[in-house]
Amino acid sequence: MLGVLIRFQFGTDFNADKLRAIAEKARSSFEGMPGLISKAFTIDAERRAAVNFYVWESEQKARAFFTDTMLEQITGIYGVKPALEFVEIAQRVENA
Numbered sequence: 001m002l003g004v005l006i007r008f009q010f011g012t013d014f015n016a017d018k019l020r021a022i023a024e025k026a027r028s029s030f031e032g033m034p035g036l037i038s039k040a041f042t043i044d045a046e047r048r049a050a051v052n053f054y055v056w057e058s059e060q061k062a063r064a065f066f067t068d069t070m071l072e073q074i075t076g077i078y079g080v081k082p083a084l085e086f087v088e089i090a091q092r093v094e095n096a
Contacts, residue, residue, distance in 0.1 A: 001037065001055060001056065001057065001058075001088075001089040001092065002055075002056045002058060002059045002061075002062045002086060002087070002088065002089065003053060003054065003055055003056075003086070003087040003088070003089045004053070004054040004056065004062050004066065004084060004085070004086055004087075005051055005052075005053055005084070005085040005087065006051070006052045006053075006054070006066075006074070006082045006083070006084050006085075007049060007050075007051045007082060007083045007084075007085070008049060008050040008051070008052075008078045008080050008082050009047075009048070009049050009080060009083070010048045010049060010050075010079075010080060011048065013079065014045070014048035014049075016043050016045050019041070019043050019050050019078075020043070022041075022077060022078065023041035026041075026077075027041075034061070035056055035057045035058065035061030035062075035064075035065075036054060036055070036056060036057075036061070036065075037055040037056065037057060038054070038055045039052065039053065039054045039055070040052065040053045050078070055089060055092065059086070062086065063086075066084060071084075
């Protein structure tokens, strides 16, 4: 399993309501996506940031999703260029 953190750092243009609206609109496009185990949309108002966290079945699936074209589309939606971080998931606990 591979985790991907995609961080959006805002300045004075931070708008939590806009981020919630983006998440609400985008949510359904990730439901049932092949290779994606889960995705969380987060808002960090104190740091004026949003971090979306993906859990993928494999590194191959994750890297295939985050193409240059996809990153350009994401930048257009959020209005800032994101920073990506790929992390190995050693273990995962799911209580739901």
